[in-house]
Amino acid sequence: MSKPVLGAALSIKSIPAHRDWLLERQRDLEIQDFFRADLLDSDWRATAGEIKQMLAGHTGRLGIHGPFWGFKIDSHDPMIRQAVTKRLLQGLEAAEFLGATQMVIHSPFTTWDHNNLDLYPDNRGNLVERVRATLAEVIARAETTGCEIVIENIEDKDPRDRVRLAKALESGKVRVSLDTGHANYAHISTGAPPVDYYVETAGDMLTHVHLQDTDGFADRHWAPGEGNIPWVAVFRALGRLTSNPRLILELRKHDDVRAGAAHLAALGLAE
Numbered sequence: 068m069s070k071p072v073l074g075a076a077l078s079i080k081s082i083p084a085h086r087d088w089l090l091e092r093q094r095d096l097e098i099q100d101f102f103r104a105d106l107l108d109s110d111w112r113a114t115a116g117e118i119k120q121m122l123a124g125h126t127g128r129l130g131i132h133g134p135f136w137g138f139k140i141d142s143h144d145p146m147i148r149q150a151v152t153k154r155l156l157q158g159l160e161a162a163e164f165l166g167a168t169q170m171v172i173h174s175p176f177t178t179w180d181h182n183n184l185d186l187y188p189d190n191r192g193n194l195v196e197r198v199r200a201t202l203a204e205v206i207a208r209a210e211t212t213g214c215e216i217v218i219e220n221i222e223d224k225d226p227r228d229r230v231r232l233a234k235a236l237e238s239g240k241v242r243v244s245l246d247t248g249h250a251n252y253a254h255i256s257t258g259a260p261p262v263d264y265y266v267e268t269a270g271d272m273l274t275h276v277h278l279q280d281t282d283g284f285a286d287r288h289w290a291p292g293e294g295n296i297p298w299v300a301v302f303r304a305l306g307r308l309t310s311n312p313r314l315i316l317e318l319r320k321h322d323d324v325r326a327g328a329a330h331l332a333a334l335g336l337a338e
Contacts, residue, residue, distance in 0.1 A: 075328075078136070133159075138150065140201045159205065169217060176223045180222075218274075220250060244275040247280070251280075258265045277316065278331075290316075
């Protein structure tokens with residue numbers, strides 16, 4: 068049985084160092100420049116054009132990390148929701164320019180929500196409606212351009228929350244992402260299930276994974292092997308999926324990408 072081929076999350080500064088590695092197996096790539104508000108509000112097309120030139124010959128699946136700094140997608144304030152919608156539409160515009168077919172956004176669920184969201188019977192439904200109001204135009208644009216939106220766990224303690232939200236948005240272009248380090252933090256620091264449970268719970272709604280290792284205390288973005296995530300269990304769960312999720316090494320030090328990939332390859336889990 069063939070092993071999954073790893074990809075990476077890189078920026079315009081780090082793509083050149085890994086270009087040969089990407090092209091060698093036509094690995095999936097997530098570009099990490101277009102979540103920056105300062106770039107989206109300036110001449111982002113120049114940056115995107117430079118990236119396109121760097122990626123000449125690359126035929127792997129391409130995605131971007133969408134904007135997320137300074138906001139949540141479930142804001143109670145209609146004016147804030149308008150600003151969030153605008154930012155995410157800017158992200159989709161950049162994705163379309165690049166030919167990217169996936170954009171990562173952040174989950175609205177917090178650790179506070181886990182303990183407090185069910186205090187009132189309408190809270191969960193109201194949260195979904197606020198997210199729907201924020202994302203309605205974004206989802207319509209994603210469906211038109213063919214760019215899938217994936218919702219990444221941040222503080223999510225219950226892995227079912229994000230999956231239910233994605234399904235409630237009722238679009239074939241909305242799925243979920245898993246960040247292994249965020250899940251491991253939630254497991255060890257807040258009592259959430261272990262990382263492989265997040266995979267199992269998402270099932271084939273899972274189409275994107277950020278691979279990073281942690282100690283469960285902080286969002287380390289270490290290379291696999293440097294923390295305590297049980298990678299064999301995680302990849303065993305991934306192997307049961309048919310959704311073929313993009314497996315993206317998202318590391319604090321871009322120099323660690325190949326070391327992280329080598330560790331998973333040495334375990335016989337990926338290539």
